[in-house]
Amino acid sequence: MNTRFALLAALACAGALLGSGCAGPEQKLGRGLRNTGELLRWGEMRRTVEQTALFDSPDQAYTTGLVRGFNRSLARVGIGLYEIVTFPVPPYGPVATNYLKPEPVYPDNYTPDILAVPEFDSATELGFSGGDVAPMIPNSRFRVFDR
Incomplete structure (x- = not known):
């Protein structure tokens, strides 16, 4: 029923x-x-x-x-x-x-932003996303979109 x-x-x-x-x-x-x-x-x-x-x-x-x-x-x-x-x-x-x-x-002190998930990242195939430049070298982290 x-x-x-x-x-x-x-x-x-x-x-x-x-x-x-x-x-x-x-x-x-x-x-x-x-x-x-x-x-x-x-x-x-x-x-x-x-x-x-x-x-x-x-x-x-x-x-x-x-x-x-x-x-x-x-x-x-x-x-x-x-x-x-x-x-x-x-x-x-x-x-x-x-x-x-x-x-x-x-x-007033908070404004929501888009989620930090890969679906909203920029085009990784063009090389515009953040990431490690030389992961084999310690402390060589380079992030494009960190705030």
């Missing part, structure tokens, strides 16, 4: 996606997944503590800022869950934008 229900739900979602186009539901589902991940990254809490220390006072950062950040993090998770559940159904725009930004926020 459970497999039938799961298959029926998957077919209903696929039908909704095919009937409405992919761009709107795809963006809504992605936004919902990113916002639900707030439980793991706590970016809203870190940002709110930092902003409270800067704009209000450092004394309030770990009290008012922490409570405000926790509240906003839970609100972001709730909005994310709502967007995951309702992704096949219009409207596809962001929800509650007067309280939270549509996308996850990061503290």
Whole structure:
């Protein structure tokens, strides 16, 4: 019975996606997944503590800022869950934008970068990637893209 229900739900979602186009539901589902991940990254809490220390006072950062950040993090998770559940159904725009930004926020002292994996490296066949110039000589390490 459970497999039938799961298959029926998957077919209903696929039908909704095919009937409405992919761009709107795809963006809504992605936004919902990113916002639900707030439980793991706590970016809203870190940002709110930092902003409270800067704009209000450092004394309030770990009290008012922490409570405000926790509240906003839970609100972001709730909005994310709502967007995951309702992704096949219009409207596809962001929800509650007067309280939270549509996308996850990061503290002002951190900007995410691309992952350091070989798939995002430059063309190694052209010789523009980092690496050892003469690995047989100790301390001869030369890295092109080290920061």
